Amino acid sequence: MNDRRDVLKQLGIGGILGLLSSGKTHAQQKKPSQIRGVVFIVSDGMSPGVLTLSQAFSQQIRKTDTCWWQLLQRQDTVKGLMDTASANSLVTDSAAASSSWGSGQRVNNGMINVTPNGTFLEPIAVTLQKRGIRTGLVSTATITHATPAGFAANVASRENEESIATQYLNRVDLLFGGGEKFFDPAKRSDKKDLWSEYRAAGYGVARNAAELAALPTGKMLGVFSEGHLPFSLDRKQDESLKKNVPELSVMAAKALGEMLNKDQRFLLQIEGARIDHAAHLNDIAGLLHDQLALDDALAVVIKMLARRDDVLVIVTSDHGNSNPGLNGMGASYQRTNQHFSRIADISASFEKIQSDLAAGKITDIAAYIQRKTGYLLDQKEAKALRASMKNEEITEWNHLLATPQGLLGQMLGNHTGVGWTGSVHTSDPTLITAFGPESSRFNGLVKNSDVHGHLLEVLA
Numbered sequence: 110m111n112d113r114r115d116v117l118k119q120l121g122i123g124g125i126l127g128l129l130s131s132g133k134t135h136a137q138q139k140k141p142s143q144i145r146g147v148v149f150i151v152s153d154g155m156s157p158g159v160l161t162l163s164q165a166f167s168q169q170i171r172k173t174d175t176c177w178w179q180l181l182q183r184q185d186t187v188k189g190l191m192d193t194a195s196a197n198s199l200v201t202d203s204a205a206a207s208s209s210w211g212s213g214q215r216v217n218n219g220m221i222n223v224t225p226n227g228t229f230l231e232p233i234a235v236t237l238q239k240r241g242i243r244t245g246l247v248s249t250a251t252i253t254h255a256t257p258a259g260f261a262a263n264v265a266s267r268e269n270e271e272s273i274a275t276q277y278l279n280r281v282d283l284l285f286g287g288g289e290k291f292f293d294p295a296k297r298s299d300k301k302d303l304w305s306e307y308r309a310a311g312y313g314v315a316r317n318a319a320e321l322a323a324l325p326t327g328k329m330l331g332v333f334s335e336g337h338l339p340f341s342l343d344r345k346q347d348e349s350l351k352k353n354v355p356e357l358s359v360m361a362a363k364a365l366g367e368m369l370n371k372d373q374r375f376l377l378q379i380e381g382a383r384i385d386h387a388a389h390l391n392d393i394a395g396l397l398h399d400q401l402a403l404d405d406a407l408a409v410v411i412k413m414l415a416r417r418d419d420v421l422v423i424v425t426s427d428h429g430n431s432n433p434g435l436n437g438m439g440a441s442y443q444r445t446n447q448h449f450s451r452i453a454d455i456s457a458s459f460e461k462i463q464s465d466l467a468a469g470k471i472t473d474i475a476a477y478i479q480r481k482t483g484y485l486l487d488q489k490e491a492k493a494l495r496a497s498m499k500n501e502e503i504t505e506w507n508h509l510l511a512t513p514q515g516l517l518g519q520m521l522g523n524h525t526g527v528g529w530t531g532s533v534h535t536s537d538p539t540l541i542t543a544f545g546p547e548s549s550r551f552n553g554l555v556k557n558s559d560v561h562g563h564l565l566e567v568l569a
């Protein structure tokens with residue numbers, strides 16, 4: 110928690126409201142050629158309810174509003190909702206959602222910029238490159254994951270991350286995230302050495318936080334983990350991760366600094382990816398710590414753009430996920446705040462808890478879970494959890510929650526007050542908040558596939 114407080118102190122986040130230049134309304138009238146760039150921030154899988162949960166959590170642990178909350182309080186920011194369906198489902202996945210932004214058409218879930226009949230659609234990074242505009246992608250997932258890939262790649266299956274890693278070369282100017290297994294010759298199925306290919310093409314390559322800080326100006330590839338970057342909650346408990354893996358705000362600062370450094374226009378996507386993963390796992394602590402990490406990145410962006418009125422910033426999500434919500438607890442809901450405040454005591458993500466339990470060294474599951482979460486499972490709960498871990502039949506009427514993490518999420522819900530609808534994406538519209546030139550385009554209900562046309566017109 111301390112490192113976040115330090116970041117906030119440096120930023121003076123309490124005063125972030127004053128950082129947006131008051132000329133923002135004039136900025137709306139800028140000609141497209143005067144618009145320097147677009148920062149597109151994605152809280153992946155953020156159900157609308159996360160806005161209030163993260164605000165309450167921020168007030169509890171960092172004694173201030175989230176940046177997003179502060180932006181919503183301003184009269185001169187634009188508020189909208191994203192209509193998020195895909196071509197073949199009311200519920201989109203990240204591949205179809207990002208493709209709709211990246212190429213302007215709704216595609217089937219699982220596909221990236223490929224139509225249901227197999228036609229390849231030009232991703233926005235390619236279109237912008239022809240105009241001399243740079244693209245950057247920053248994510249806490251593998252950098253080849255669906256949301257960054259939707260801006261820059263074509264694959265019939267989102268699983269084909271090896272292909273995505275090769276497609277980025279010379280197409281995307283800046284890439285920061287995880288996924289070394291898709292670049293490393295020892296781990297790729299075709300044994301290609303993408304590190305060498307990127308270096309030969311003029312990219313500076315960084316593999317840890319110190320190397321990221323030292324990267325000179327120019328094209329950049331920063332890959333900081335074999336797969337996804339760790340959950341922020343687990344990162345805080347691990348000195349080696351803290352030292353070596355940069356936080357999203359640090360990657361965002363380096364990326365935006367590079368984009369502003371050159372006199373060239375840009376599109377920069379910054380994704381907090383693990384919010385979605387935590388929601389799939391019904392892990393409220395993992396989710397809220399990562400949502401605040403995204404909020405720290407938003408704070409950095411606001412701070413860096415404080416004296417500018419020529420950059421459009423859009424903050425949104427691609428779809429909801431499992432719709433976490435805080436239930437009123439106790440008689441007249443009087444115990445609600447007390448329950449919610451217990452989330453701050455949880456010290457491990459469900460991913461970490463699961464991997465510890467799977468390692469087979471934990472003999473007393475209930476004691477272990479109490480140590481990590483503060484919640485002591487009763488005998489029935491411990492029995493059901495053990496049975497579920499062994500794939501034995503359990504009584505759970507919501508099939509989406511009939512997994513060890515689904516059970517643990519519900520059991521912890523008795524402790525924290527937070528409940529979940531399932532463990533998968535949902536159809537809800539997502540929030541959009543925007544400021545800067547042309548931000549009024551994102552007012553009201555916006556179809557996800559219309560975002561593409563807006564971005565191309567803003568960067569005309």
Ligand SMILES: [Zn+2]
Nearest residue numbers: 154385386534
């Ligand atoms: Zn997801």
